[in-house]
Amino acid sequence: MDQSTLALGVEAVGCAAFDAGIKGAFGYPGTPSTEGFEFVEALIHANPEGRVAQWAANEKVAYDLALGVSYAGHRTLVTMKHVGLNVAMDAYTNSALTGVRGGLVLLVADDPGMHSSQNEQDSRRLAEFAWLPCLEPSTVQECYDYTWRAFELSESLQVPVMVRLVTRLAHCRAALFRREPLAPTGLGVAPKATVQDWVLIPANARRRYVDLLAKQPRMIQDLSPLNRLQPGAGRRGVAVSGMGRAYFDQLAQEHPALAALPRLEVAAYPVDPQLETAFLALVDDVFVFEEDYPVLEERLGLRGTAKVHGRLDGSVPRTGELTPRQLKTALGLTAAEGKDAITLDLPIRAPRFCDGCGHVDAYEAMQEALVNLGVPDARVFGDIGCYTLAAQEPMGAIHAVVEMGASISMAVGAAMAGQTPSVAVIGDSTFGHSGLPALLTAADSGVNVTIMILDNRVVGMTGQQPSQALDQVERMVLGMGIPEAQLQVLTPLPKQHDANVKAMEAALQHPGPSVVVFRRECIQSLRRGVLKEHDRDEKARLEPACCTPEARP
Amino acid sequence: MSEARIHGIVLSGVGGQGVLSLAQIVLEALRRTGLHALQSEIHGMSQRGGSVHAQVCFSEAPLSSPIIDEACADLLISLEPLEALRYVAMLRMDGHLVVSEEPQINMEGYPPLDDVYAALKAVRGAHLVDTEDLARRLNHRQAGGMALLGMASRYLPVSDDVWRQVITQRFESKGVRVTEKNIEAFEAGRGLVQETVGA
Numbered sequence: 182m183d184q185s186t187l188a189l190g191v192e193a194v195g196c197a198a199f200d201a202g203i204k205g206a207f208g209y210p211g212t213p214s215t216e217g218f219e220f221v222e223a224l225i226h227a228n229p230e231g232r233v234a235q236w237a238a239n240e241k242v243a244y245d246l247a248l249g250v251s252y253a254g255h256r257t258l259v260t261m262k263h264v265g266l267n268v269a270m271d272a273y274t275n276s277a278l279t280g281v282r283g284g285l286v287l288l289v290a291d292d293p294g295m296h297s298s299q300n301e302q303d304s305r306r307l308a309e310f311a312w313l314p315c316l317e318p319s320t321v322q323e324c325y326d327y328t329w330r331a332f333e334l335s336e337s338l339q340v341p342v343m344v345r346l347v348t349r350l351a352h353c354r355a356a357l358f359r360r361e362p363l364a365p366t367g368l369g370v371a372p373k374a375t376v377q378d379w380v381l382i383p384a385n386a387r388r389r390y391v392d393l394l395a396k397q398p399r400m401i402q403d404l405s406p407l408n409r410l411q412p413g414a415g416r417r418g419v420a421v422s423g424m425g426r427a428y429f430d431q432l433a434q435e436h437p438a439l440a441a442l443p444r445l446e447v448a449a450y451p452v453d454p455q456l457e458t459a460f461l462a463l464v465d466d467v468f469v470f471e472e473d474y475p476v477l478e479e480r481l482g483l484r485g486t487a488k489v490h491g492r493l494d495g496s497v498p499r500t501g502e503l504t505p506r507q508l509k510t511a512l513g514l515t516a517a518e519g520k521d522a523i524t525l526d527l528p529i530r531a532p533r534f535c536d537g538c539g540h541v542d543a544y545e546a547m548q549e550a551l552v553n554l555g556v557p558d559a560r561v562f563g564d565i566g567c568y569t570l571a572a573q574e575p576m577g578a579i580h581a582v583v584e585m586g587a588s589i590s591m592a593v594g595a596a597m598a599g600q601t602p603s604v605a606v607i608g609d610s611t612f613g614h615s616g617l618p619a620l621l622t623a624a625d626s627g628v629n630v631t632i633m634i635l636d637n638r639v640v641g642m643t644g645q646q647p648s649q650a651l652d653q654v655e656r657m658v659l660g661m662g663i664p665e666a667q668l669q670v671l672t673p674l675p676k677q678h679d680a681n682v683k684a685m686e687a688a689l690q691h692p693g694p695s696v697v698v699f700r701r702e703c704i705q706s707l708r709r710g711v712l713k714e715h716d717r718d719e720k721a722r723l724e725p726a727c728c729t730p731e732a733r734p
Numbered sequence: 735m736s737e738a739r740i741h742g743i744v745l746s747g748v749g750g751q752g753v754l755s756l757a758q759i760v761l762e763a764l765r766r767t768g769l770h771a772l773q774s775e776i777h778g779m780s781q782r783g784g785s786v787h788a789q790v791c792f793s794e795a796p797l798s799s800p801i802i803d804e805a806c807a808d809l810l811i812s813l814e815p816l817e818a819l820r821y822v823a824m825l826r827m828d829g830h831l832v833v834s835e836e837p838q839i840n841m842e843g844y845p846p847l848d849d850v851y852a853a854l855k856a857v858r859g860a861h862l863v864d865t866e867d868l869a870r871r872l873n874h875r876q877a878g879g880m881a882l883l884g885m886a887s888r889y890l891p892v893s894d895d896v897w898r899q900v901i902t903q904r905f906e907s908k909g910v911r912v913t914e915k916n917i918e919a920f921e922a923g924r925g926l927v928q929e930t931v932g933a
Contacts (some may be wrong), residue, residue: 211782296776320798321772353800354761354773424799431799435740505803519805522823525853527816528843530748532784570782 185356186221190346193357194288195221195258197328199232202363204255204283209614210643211262212297213351214290218260221645232365238649239614240265244272247285251341251625252379254367255283256332263304264584265292268615274311276341276391281378282371284335286328287343290351294502296477299565299584301500303474305450308343312393313635314400315343315450316407319427326408327448328397329360336368340393347472349424349502352710369631400451407449418443418464418487419512422477424627425470428505447477454484456593461485468496468511472503480610531573539701540568542673543635544578546699547604549678550685559602562595564588564616566608567641567703579606586615589623589632593694596628602689603629609636613650617657619624623694626660629690630695634658635673637703638712645706652719658696667695674701738795742802743823743890746787747813748838752879755904756811757788759883763892763900764792766932775881783840785817811886813879814838815850822857831857832886834865834878861885868922877919911916 188196195217198206206225208218222234237243240261247259255475262267266289266481273287293300308315314334316327324346371378377385419442421429426446433440445460445467461467461484469478469491478491490496496511509516518591534541551559563569563579564587571578586734596603607616612634623630636654639645650657658668669688671681681699688695706712743760747753754775764771772794789802804823810831812818818833825831833854837847854860863885865878880901887897901920905913 187758187765251766348776349774349800352775354758354763354775355771355800393859427798428801431740431797434738434795505799505801508791509803517803517805519807519827520825520829520857521821523819523853525819525845525849527845528840528841530783530785532749532782533840535782567782651916 185358187354188357189216190318190321190350190353191215191217191260191288191290192220193321193324193730194328194344194346195219195260196224196357197325198256198258198286198332200222200360200362201284201329201332202256202365203258204232204365205247205250206232206258206260207237207246208260209237209240209243209265210640210646211265211290212294212643213346213348214260214288215643215646217288217290219353220564221258230365236646236649240269241410244276244287248272248276248279248281251281251283251285252285252371253332254369255365256285257283258286258288261290262289262298263289263302264298264300265289266304266307267302270307273307273313275381277311277313277393278386279338280389280644281335281341281367282339282382282714284332285341286331286335287341288328288346288348289343290348294348296348299582301473303476304343304345305476306474308345308412308450309476312397313340313343314338314404315345317345317423317448317450319423319448321350321353322358322447324350325357326357334403338396338403339342340396340400344606347424349472350427355586356470375670381612397451399451404449404451405453405456408452408456409446410456411444411446412463413443414441415443416463416465418445418460418467420445420447420460420467420469420477420481422447422471424472424503424606425508428503428508429470432505432512432514432575434507439512441652450476452480455483456487457484461487461658466490470508470511472498472501483615485620509693531718532570534567534570535704536702538567539637539673539699539704540571540635542675542678542701543633543699544568544571544576546671546673546678546685547606547633548578549682549687551602553682553686554602554689556602559604560600561604561606562588564592564605564607564610566635567637568606568608568635571606583609589616589630591620592630592632593619593623593626593628596630601629602631604689605630605632606635608633609634609638609650610640610648611652612657613648613656617661620658620661620663623647627693629692630694631685631691632694634696634698636698636700637706638700639703639706641703641705645703645709645711647711647715650717651712654698658698663694663696666695667691668698669696670698670700672701673699738793738807739889740791740793740797740892742807742819742824743790743809743811744787744802744807745790745811746785746817746821748817748840749783749786751786751838752876753786756813756883757790760790760890760901762903763890763896764790766834766896766900767892769794769891771798772797772800785820787817787821809886809889811881811882815847815854816844819850819853825857825859829858829859830886830889832882833860833862834882835862836866836878846910852913863923863926866924868919872915872919872922874915874919877915877922880916880919881923881926884920887920887924895909
């Protein structure tokens with residue numbers, strides 16, 4: 182048997198980062214990126230040698246942590262999902278101007294088709310926006326090889342490098358061949374002469390922006406080995422990137438005629454315009470297969486006389502995930518004939534709250550309190566997490582879910598516009614992620630909002646990672662300026678229902694901001710014993726040796 | 735199975751049933767057999783009792799697409815009868831279906847069970863397995879998945895030895911007894927004399 186191991190695409194990125202000698206890995210959980218961090222975290226815990234792996238409160242914090250490691254001269258990885266990059270965008274775009282010292286690789290996992298996300302934005306566009314390189318692998322082995330390469334490029338070009346995955350590759354499991362790992366040796370802190378590069382006051386930023394633009398031709402040149410032109414035969418060609426490349430390669434195995442088509446293979450952005458022009462000169466028609474936005478398609482469409490077919494002309498559906506079937510259809514291949522589809526009506530089996538989940542008890546208390554106060558139709562602002570499931574009927578308990586932390590600010594805004602009652606529902610981890618500044622504003626505003634913090638003590642939905650807000654929610658709430666009298670901590674259990682309804686009624690009736698924390702550990706993490714050790718240590722800490730039964734005379 | 739053809743397996747069920755673990759066992763067994771194999775899965779909300787499915791494809795030649803097109807799967811293994819019906823159109827004309835008869839009714843509007851069974855039996859190459867009865871006989875509550883895999887293994891080019899190795903590796907951290915119970919379930923499934931219906 183060979184020496185490979187099986188790994189997911191995102192895990193291969195984490196593995197390569199470890200092997201390429203990173204000093205620190207950071208991230209915020211989010212499907213489909215989570216396992217990338219978890220993989221490197223496990224490698225680091227097994228063999229620390231001064232390395233660190235740390236979940237951060239949010240993606241911006243994670244990115245800044247990584248930038249600090251880079252500043253100190255070490256290689257570093259930061260991981261997030263596509264919408265997480267919106268949160269880290271300030272840090273990401275500005276780090277293009279500062280540049281990096283130790284190699285900084287950003288793993289972003291996009292979710293075309295929105296399997297587990299609120300949009301299907303394309304991170305290649307954000308890399309372009311920041312004038313930064315983006316590598317796009319199409320196999321698990323490439324995830325590993327390109328990540329390794331991304332560190333080298335990051336250090337030679339002195340910019341952060343994005344490795345962009347999509348769900349299908351992030352969660353594709355395949356054999357992975359590793360290289361001999363490097364020790365985490367650093368370059369040392371940046372020389373004194375470059376200190377001003379990191380200080381983005383206008384005078385420096387103007388100079389650094391010119392430097393960044395001047396770096397673009399070298400960037401294109403250094404990335405060019407990853408983009409290939411295969412001249413082929415005929416005037417009909419294909420341009421492929423990411424999973425489009427993976428699907429096309431597979432089809433070409435089954436249909437050898439496809440392998441002979443002129444082909445532009447893109448795996449790194451920005452693409453050399455000369456390569457695109459050279460390709461377009463070979464063809465009259467080109468089919469573009471890429472995952473998500475028509476990035477390559479638009480570039481090619483602007484550049485030549487060839488007719489470009491893809492998402493914009495309807496050859497491929499405008500939205501959703503790319504599929505091998507879409508390639509077949511666009512290329513005019515006949516689909517195979519298989520068994521007849523079932524005629525029986527098959528209702529959807531939607532995800533639901535786990536049996537015994539505390540979120541259900543919290544929502545039931547809220548709904549009954551609203552009924553008792555004569556406002557059963559009150560609109561409630563929800564947030565991102567397992568508790569988003571309450572938006573589904575028949576519960577239908579929340580009526581807006583936009584992005585991490587939005588619930589609190591939207592409820593405050595609606596209250597300012599006269600909505601009474603105005604209720605926000607947010608989880609403990611989401612609260613730590615983006616709810617804190619919103620609560621500061623809520624407390625300052627003094628408007629009538631009721632904020633429910635559903636504290637299940639972990640990041641439930643993504644696999645029960647530790648919540649940064651663990652055991653600290655009350656202190657955080659008080660610290661943001663909510664008066665002690667307006668903070669209640671409840672236990673969401675059926676036997677507490679009546680008391681919880683009363684407490685919710687009191688909070689809803691209070692004319693200013695109030696916070697109700699519903700705390701009960703996620704039953705999945707409880708079953709797995711995720712917090713067992715933490716709780717034991719915490720108990721020992723709060724109960725000094727002198728007071729334990731054994732110590733008493 | 736012809737050389738260098740791409741073979742596909744679809745696995746389906748309900749979150750929490752172990753669809754993804756089963757897919758990983760299949761993937762590892764194929765890889766140990768020396769075949770090129772890829773697995774595709776979707777995570778996220780899956781463990782919350784929703785529909786879950788995974789795909790495994792394999793070939794003698796290197797592969798790049800983890801996704802099987804409709805009508806291209808050779809085998810569908812489903813831990814739940816309704817979840818099997820969703821993927822029947824993924825099967826080739828000569829594809830096989832190995833499915834548990836045990837329903838997971840955690841949803842609104844689950845169709846009458848008789849209709850579900852009738853639709854399954856109308857699929858040529860379908861094997862319905864009474865996993866509930868099997869679990870009782872083996873005194874092993876979670877025998878279903880391994881038993882289905884055992885039955886499905888008839889259609890996969892993997893030796894008994896390799897299956898044993900992979901199942902052992904998968905469960906060894908849980909102790910010898912758990913490992914033995916799972917191998918027993920696998921072998922019981924493999925040995926089931928099951929009437930092929932719909933022929």
